[in-house]
Amino acid sequence: MNALRHGLRARSVVLRDEDQEEFDQLHAGLQNLYQPRNAAEQHLVDQAVIAQWKLARAEAFESACDAKAKTPAARAANLGRMSQIQCR
Numbered sequence: 313m314n315a316l317r318h319g320l321r322a323r324s325v326v327l328r329d330e331d332q333e334e335f336d337q338l339h340a341g342l343q344n345l346y347q348p349r350n351a352a353e354q355h356l357v358d359q360a361v362i363a364q365w366k367l368a369r370a371e372a373f374e375s376a377c378d379a380k381a382k383t384p385a386a387r388a389a390n391l392g393r394m395s396q397i398q399c400r
Contacts, residue, residue, distance in 0.1 A: 325362050327369075335365055370398055 326335045339361045348354040374394045381387040 325365060330369070335361075338365060370394070 326332045339358075342357050342361050342364075346353070346357050348357050374390070377390040377394070378387055381390055
């Protein structure tokens with residue numbers, strides 16, 4: 313975990329400093345909304361939950377980096393790095 317920066321490629325969906333209960337509520341909400349009827353639909357719901365969770369993580373990371381940036385050039389560099397990470 314020492315090298316963890318943004319958590320977008322983490323093996324575990326919910327990281328140690330994140331709220332498992334919040335993730336479970338998100339999952340239950342989408343599960344209830346879409347009510348998957350087979351394994352393929354369940355897989356799609358699961359992937360949607362994970363994608364939404366990681367997008368929220370990326371947005372929080374981006375906001376934290378922007379708050380730390382002292383200059384417009386530093387903000388631009390952070391934005392470039394975040395764009396690369398999100399594209400991957």
